[in-house]
Amino acid sequence: MPVIEVTSLHKRYGETVAVADVSFDVEAGEIFGVLGPNGAGKTTTVECVAGLRVPDGGGVSVLGLDPRRDATRLRQLVGVQLQESQLPDRLRVAEALELYASFYREPADPTQLIGELGLDEKRNTPYEKLSGGQKQRLSIALALVGNPRIAILDELTTGLDPQARRDTWGLIERVRDRGVTILLVTHFMEEAERLCDRLAVIDKGRVVALDTPAGLVSAVAPEQRVRFRPSTPLDDRLLTGLPQVTAVTRSGGQIVVTGTGDVLHAVTSVLARHQITAAELRLEQATLDDAFVELTGRRFVD
Amino acid sequence: MHAFGQILRTEAKLYLRDIPTLMLTVALPTLILVVLGLIPSLREPSPEFGNQSFVTYFTPSLLVVTLAMVGINALPTVLATYRERGILRRLATTPASPLALLTAQLVLALVGILASAVLLAVIARLAFGTPLPQHPLGFAVALVLGTAALLAVGLLVAAVAPTAKAAQALAVPLFMVTMFFGGVYLPRFLLPDFLADIGAYTPPGVQALLDAWTGTAPHPLHLGIMAVIAVAAGAAAARLFRWE
Numbered sequence A: 001m002p003v004i005e006v007t008s009l010h011k012r013y014g015e016t017v018a019v020a021d022v023s024f025d026v027e028a029g030e031i032f033g034v035l036g037p038n039g040a041g042k043t044t045t046v047e048c049v050a051g052l053r054v055p056d057g058g059g060v061s062v063l064g065l066d067p068r069r070d071a072t073r074l075r076q077l078v079g080v081q082l083q084e085s086q087l088p089d090r091l092r093v094a095e096a097l098e099l100y101a102s103f104y105r106e107p108a109d110p111t112q113l114i115g116e117l118g119l120d121e122k123r124n125t126p127y128e129k130l131s132g133g134q135k136q137r138l139s140i141a142l143a144l145v146g147n148p149r150i151a152i153l154d155e156l157t158t159g160l161d162p163q164a165r166r167d168t169w170g171l172i173e174r175v176r177d178r179g180v181t182i183l184l185v186t187h188f189m190e191e192a193e194r195l196c197d198r199l200a201v202i203d204k205g206r207v208v209a210l211d212t213p214a215g216l217v218s219a220v221a222p223e224q225r226v227r228f229r230p231s232t233p234l235d236d237r238l239l240t241g242l243p244q245v246t247a248v249t250r251s252g253g254q255i256v257v258t259g260t261g262d263v264l265h266a267v268t269s270v271l272a273r274h275q276i277t278a279a280e281l282r283l284e285q286a287t288l289d290d291a292f293v294e295l296t297g298r299r300f301v302d
Numbered sequence B: 001m002h003a004f005g006q007i008l009r010t011e012a013k014l015y016l017r018d019i020p021t022l023m024l025t026v027a028l029p030t031l032i033l034v035v036l037g038l039i040p041s042l043r044e045p046s047p048e049f050g051n052q053s054f055v056t057y058f059t060p061s062l063l064v065v066t067l068a069m070v071g072i073n074a075l076p077t078v079l080a081t082y083r084e085r086g087i088l089r090r091l092a093t094t095p096a097s098p099l100a101l102l103t104a105q106l107v108l109a110l111v112g113i114l115a116s117a118v119l120l121a122v123i124a125r126l127a128f129g130t131p132l133p134q135h136p137l138g139f140a141v142a143l144v145l146g147t148a149a150l151l152a153v154g155l156l157v158a159a160v161a162p163t164a165k166a167a168q169a170l171a172v173p174l175f176m177v178t179m180f181f182g183g184v185y186l187p188r189f190l191l192p193d194f195l196a197d198i199g200a201y202t203p204p205g206v207q208a209l210l211d212a213w214t215g216t217a218p219h220p221l222h223l224g225i226m227a228v229i230a231v232a233a234g235a236a237a238a239r240l241f242r243w244e
């Protein structure tokens, strides 16, 4: 049974339609991504799930409850990290966590959480003195301190440097491994590809695709290309005979093998069996970026 | 209840760490008093002030400084900052009520005002022989109602100001008006009668404070007006208040 059900969600701000028609289900224990360019309606969607906004149409159910009517119960069960929310400048890391822990019936141990998030050395540092990555980790910690069953995280790596971003990804995976279902909003392709079990691609307030990252990519561009320069001349039939291979062409001294599935492995196995080494070996694969262009007819712009 | 206690404790720590605000709200009136008191002629009783010294006459007006600083400056700025930075909104996603934060801020404002008033009265008494408020009950009532009226006006500012900057832009003229009619800029005996009279009816109602300090029961109309302002501004603030 899904833990979050969003059905035909619709939300306007005056004349602006922020969310036209969005539906998706999130299963227990998965990292579900909501991916789309800026202004697509991602934040509005998850804020309706979090009970912060009232939908103009459609339904939202979280753990079988209504985010508005059962707000009191759900706030104990859902941790939320909002885009662009800060803390008072002089509030220290440990104080923030102890404060938020006091709101919940069965909170996590703040000290332990500080350690898990790598903020041990910063426990007495005021918020204003934290780096962007540290602020973000603290914000995630606050979303987790109530021991929630669901965590909603909106744009959690925006503004972070690549290293801090990768660290945060590792952290999110560890949180999921503890059994927390994660609803993750992002406009980074790479982040969605790396982290999400499944994702809804949203454009202009509508879901344009809903699948696993690999599924999205293979649905729009199932073919992959393997390029290499063989160490000795090679009979094309060695390759065309493989079930994964659809075409073999030559360009210059290079061989280009087009195929589906695990074509790279199939090709390298054949070469190894014939003691041929492959120089300049490259795999060309469609990315989520290509998938997005295919789905919306536009490049993904940040 | 546990959550409210923790919020109050945390907000108190933040208040104590903000030294400039702490000085402006708690210590400034007493500092002004001490500076004025260093001028010998201002310590001499004079018939103009009902045979009191200027320092004694001016002390209730200094109380207005505290009330205006806390109610019109500090409180709206803190709340508007919290709104601007999404702190209230984030709180709304937790089981804690943003109302608890609002209540904690009001409690701290009251504590700050009380600390400032006690400090002022004690220093005025010890250093300059200014008698403590002569009509204690009247003084307490006037202080409570005047404070309530100013805090309500402050909450109204906090309710309508989307950002800290906007809160300050609204607060500055209100603050000046409060200070002017409270007789802080120009001692009230220098004001034309009708201006001094207006000061009796603008929060925090300096006339009632003055009367009670010198031993006369405050005029019920003066007190009543403060109560009306407190309720009206408070109700308007409650209607207009936005968490985001």
Ligand SMILES: Nc1ncnc2c1ncn2[C@@H]1O[C@H](COP(=O)(O)OP(=O)(O)O)[C@@H](O)[C@H]1O
Pocket: A013, A016, A017, A018, A019, A036, A037, A038, A039, A040, A041, A042, A043, A044, A045
């Ligand atoms: N509070 C608001 N008032 C008016 N318009 C808004 C508000 N919040 C968002 N919008 C508009 O709704 C659309 C969707 O915004 P949002 O949900 O924040 O998108 P995303 O998170 O995907 O960037 C945008 O056009 C945005 O300008």
Ligand SMILES: [Mg+2]
Pocket: A042, A043, A044, A083, A155
């Ligand atoms: Mg957003």
